[in-house]
Amino acid sequence: MEKDILVLQETDLFRNLSIEQIKTVLGICRKVKFSEHEIIMKEGDVGDSLYIILEGTVEVIKSLVISDLGEDDYREALKNKVFTKIDEKSHAVFGEIALLEECKRTATIRAVTDCIFYEIKKDDFLRLMETDSISGCKILLNLARVVSARLRKADEDTIKLTTVLSIVLRESPS
Amino acid sequence: MEKDILVLQETDLFRNLSIEQIKTVLGICRKVKFSEHEIIMKEGDVGDSLYIILEGTVEVIKSLVISDLGEDDYREALKNKVFTKIDEKSHAVFGEIALLEECKRTATIRAVTDCIFYEIKKDDFLRLMETDSISGCKILLNLARVVSARLRKADEDTIKLTTVLSIVLRESPS
Numbered sequence: 001m002e003k004d005i006l007v008l009q010e011t012d013l014f015r016n017l018s019i020e021q022i023k024t025v026l027g028i029c030r031k032v033k034f035s036e037h038e039i040i041m042k043e044g045d046v047g048d049s050l051y052i053i054l055e056g057t058v059e060v061i062k063s064l065v066i067s068d069l070g071e072d073d074y075r076e077a078l079k080n081k082v083f084t085k086i087d088e089k090s091h092a093v094f095g096e097i098a099l100l101e102e103c104k105r106t107a108t109i110r111a112v113t114d115c116i117f118y119e120i121k122k123d124d125f126l127r128l129m130e131t132d133s134i135s136g137c138k139i140l141l142n143l144a145r146v147v148s149a150r151l152r153k154a155d156e157d158t159i160k161l162t163t164v165l166s167i168v169l170r171e172s173p174s
Numbered sequence: 175m176e177k178d179i180l181v182l183q184e185t186d187l188f189r190n191l192s193i194e195q196i197k198t199v200l201g202i203c204r205k206v207k208f209s210e211h212e213i214i215m216k217e218g219d220v221g222d223s224l225y226i227i228l229e230g231t232v233e234v235i236k237s238l239v240i241s242d243l244g245e246d247d248y249r250e251a252l253k254n255k256v257f258t259k260i261d262e263k264s265h266a267v268f269g270e271i272a273l274l275e276e277c278k279r280t281a282t283i284r285a286v287t288d289c290i291f292y293e294i295k296k297d298d299f300l301r302l303m304e305t306d307s308i309s310g311c312k313i314l315l316n317l318a319r320v321v322s323a324r325l326r327k328a329d330e331d332t333i334k335l336t337t338v339l340s341i342v343l344r345e346s347p348s
Contacts, residue, residue, distance in 0.1 A: 064333065064336045064337075065333065065336050065337040097322045100315070100322050101319055101322065103322075103326065106326070106329055129311050129315065130311075133310070133311045134307045136307070137307045137310040140311060140314035140317075141274070141303065141314055144274050144314055144317050144321055145274050145275055147318055147321045147322050147325055148271045148275065150325055151271070151324055151325045151328060152277065152280070154331075154332060157332050159237060159239065161335040161339060162239050164339060165338060165339050166238075168339065168342055
């Protein structure tokens with residue numbers, strides 16, 4: 001219990017919460033296990049829960065290009081993905097946007113080793129916001145900041161890509 | 175007053191708030207006027223307030239490419255920007271990420287006609303979250319959803335751009 005409180009306090013999502021408030025959050029956390037190679041969430045699937053890594057290492061796999069390919073093109077498709085490895089030391093939270101609204105997962109998360117996560121369901125989260133609005137406010141402020149940091153990063157990526165594209169198009173023969 | 179309550183209730187940010195809760199928000203709103211052609215916020219500047227359009231039309235100007243240009247390149251730079259016109263019927267909110275953290279404006283907003291806005295300062299907003307956490311929760315949930323919708327759009331743009339770039343690079347002679 002003590003260890004789990006510390007883990008949650010280290011995440012971006014539950015930062016600034018008191019021990020009492022973390023205990024309320026723990027009330028809606030469910031421990032789930034995934035074996036090596038198992039898929040925790042799949043890009044494109046609709047999800048309704050977030051995951052906090054407690055033990056193990058995962059791989060984040062994200063498409064770089066639009067793909068609508070047959071089985072034969074699988075190797076080609078893999079070339080167009082990015083992979084990042086994340087372990088429990090990161091205190092990473094996955095799928096947090098699912099707490100806000102029903103939407104498709106934007107990346108695939110796959111267990112590299114056996115893993116243990118905390119899972120929080122959207123409905124439980126929204127109920128907590130209603131019953132404990134002081135914790136709710138803090139968590140939502142953190143969540144909004146996490147999403148806004150990712151938006152800033154995505155905006156920068158868009159500008160970089162448009163810049164590269166404009167250079168490539170200018171240099172290629174017409 | 176009645177009209178202002180209705181305007182706020184129509185925005186994405188203050189959706190689902192009761193009339194009493196909207197009145198609390200109005201307590202931290204300050205009416206500000208901008209003349210035709212005046213800049214409301216400038217891309218790259220650090221801001222600490224959001225704006226809700228009440229009267230008039232504005233233009234949103236956003237860089238498409240990284241630009242670090244001299245005066246002579248101004249016309250070229252303008253080619254690399256996108257313009258969108260928005261009027262009061264949209265009930266648009268600008269600069270909402272400034273309520274979450276100190277960060278650079280991601281677009282320039284310029285008055286096309288004389289305009290009236292509500293301005294909300296970050297510090298007043300964060301104080302409201304603390305004193306009225308029930309309204310705070312609702313607003314933060316709305317805000318997080320607005321930011322997450324923009325993130326989804328930005329992620330889609332990134333994938334589209336990478337796809338175009340991969341096609342262009344494949345087709346151009348090596």
